[in-house]
């Protein structure tokens with residue numbers, strides 16, 4: 001029997017893990033996931049946007065508008081930073097990070113400092129914002145490769161039906 005031909009690529013697999021991780025986010029507007037992979041294609045960190053450990057996502061705001069302290073922005077930890085901080089306890093030098101959304105300038109600082117050498121993203125919808133411009137400038141200057149994923153598939157459906165296995 002010939003081997004299966006329609007298996008997903010490494011890129012789609014790792015971006016898929018990032019997107020699945022984003023499904024854990026409590027942010028009602030934007031769910032972002034990130035997945036860090038080492039040079040051997042092993043996953044070494046995963047994260048999504050959420051509040052820091054011990055900061056209740058029922059008590060803190062998820063608003064986008066209003067006075068700064070009453071919005072989510074001062075409190076939420078971005079997917080990329082969480083993936084870095086949640087790593088399995090290794091040096092991330094030379095790793096890649098897959099992220100659903102192009103990293104902001106704060107996460108880019110952490111990406112650079114951790115030694116991650118490539119960022120693969122799905123959406124760059126905030127490209128015109130100053131934080132994205134700063135981010136791109138820093139990452140490029142620091143020699144981090146930026147690559148927009150070209151997915152080999154438009155969706156991957158996961159069935160939890162036991163008959164599907």
Ligand SMILES: Nc1nc(=O)n([C@H]2C[C@H](O)[C@@H](COP(=O)(O)O)O2)cc1CO
Nearest residue numbers: 029030032049076078079101102103104
């Ligand atoms: N790269 C990113 N990773 C992230 O985890 N986020 C998070 C922070 C917020 O929780 C949400 C963006 O807020 P808003 O677009 O709904 O107002 O996504 C946002 C970006 C965009 O830079």
Ligand SMILES: [Zn+2]
Nearest residue numbers: 078103104107
């Ligand atoms: Zn960020």
